[in-house]
Amino acid sequence: MGEIPVTTIIIGVIVLFIAIILLSSIRIVRQAEVYLVERLGKYHRKMESGIHIVIPFIERVASKKSLRETVVDFPPQAMITKDNVSIQVDTVVFFQITDPVRHEYEIANALAAISNLTATTLRNLIGELDLDETLTSRDTVNSKLRTVLDQATDKWGLKVNRVEIRNIIPPHDIQNAMERQMQAERLRREQVLNAQGEKESKILRAEGEKQSKVLEAEGERLSQVERARGEKDSQILRAEGEAEAIVKLAEAKASAEKVVLETWKDIAPTPEMVQLRSMEAMEKVAEGKASKLVIPTDATRLLGMVESVKEVWRDSEGKEKK
Template identity: 75%
Template sequence: MVGGIILGVIVLFIILLLLSSIRIVRQAEVYLVERLGKFHRELDSGIHILLPFIERISAKKNLREQVVDFPPQPVITKDNVTIQVDAIVYFQVTDPIRHEYEIANPIGAINNLTATTLRNLIGELELDQTLTSRDTVNSKLRVVLDEATDKWGMKVNRVELKNIIPPSDIQQAMERQMQAERTRRQQVLQAQGEKEAKILKAEGEKQSKILEAEGERLSQIERAKGEKESRILKAEGEASAILKIAESKSLGEKMILDVWKENNPTQAMIQLRSMEALVKVADGKSSKLVIPTDATKLLGMVESIKEVVRSDQKEE
């Protein structure tokens, strides 16, 4: 009975010992194994078994990129202004063995090295340069940290200055300066806007006057064309009227002569035929008709024609 219990305890102890010897390493991690107090091997991701009481895990190293945010550090600029600067360092373990056995406190070492390097770099710059040269400071700081941490099995990928905090009185002066600069820019923009508005207005008035002058010129041309056509039509009407009068006069003389030769008409008949000739002329398409106002001239003309006809008859 006692022997069975002892055997069961021994078996249980062996099982627990075996279970404690099994190690599962996750992705992007490395375990360092020491055998009898001396580094023996690295365990990559996967399942591994350690020798009980002989081997042990001395360190677990994360191979992913890590971020360390250091607290603000007091730094004096070249123009003797004390500012508070805090930095963020992005680093990665590249050699787990050196990272474990070459440096005791790597994070503390990076913190102290960052503070010292910041004092050296910013001490060469004035306050205004410090505020406007963050990229330059970041690049120089990364190079210095990368060179220093290489022997510790680390690589510094990027360094960022998170905040640069000057003293309160300087902050107030800077805020007043920025406010004045914003006011000046606003005034400049307003003046430029007013100038552009005036230019646009002047351009609009100029264009309006040009269009108005062009319209007046075209209107004058159209009026001149209309007056010209009116005068042409009027002249054509007067010329037509004159031709009609001449035709009526010739027709009247011919009619009187024919009537006289045939019938030896009386004075009243001659006047009647003359009026009939004028009526025929009035039926024409002329827009203007001129009728002689002195009827005695027509009668005289008739008497003259009568004399000519009598002379012709005597000769016959």
């Protein structure tokens, strides 16, 4: 094999160098990012998402900016309230770059500037409030702080979307007093709830007893109504039975009289027969359960006729025997 000419090697090196330079001049910008390009040390243009080419040795990418929202947690800052209570307050700031050029060339350290501005503004706001107002007015403080920061950072190409006071730490003695107060408040609420529950329980028991008495009285009334109705029905049934018995007795008597009339219609009753029938009737009356018996005056004559009837009966029997 022959040796490679020097000229060929030089050309190859030059081509490789040019290819490396061309490849290095290609820039791919991602979504939600912006590249700032300087030409000969001066801002020239910004490159947004896509493929771009930077002229070698003349242009350079000076900065890469993210347009996404950024969250910064600042350490606790010592502050004094209106009633001279020293507290520690830490905040969280949510901001976003709206103008990458201003953000790059108007402020050297944006995070440090936001931190100092937040602490200064917060001290001014806390100094106008006492401790209780500071603990209960976080939303008001957050809103005022966000407005001040948004106005101040606008010239830096930033927009403060939200500021949150994450924690307020009072001194230990005040914390202990607050804890005791909270315990007393919880105990008071518990007692109030217990008293209210006991009251409601008594009301419910009273309502239940009242309802029970009402239902018991209603049941007693219905029972009395049913008993009265049953007694009424029983009296009606007894009356109907007695009436039916009287009717049956009258029907039987009528039937008996009818039979007697049918039997004796062809026989003329004699006075003696009538008297005998009267005596039989009196015997039946005497067989009753009455302790006293009232005999009419006419009945005494009937008793005197008994002997004469017996004599007539003997005479008739003697004649038959002869």
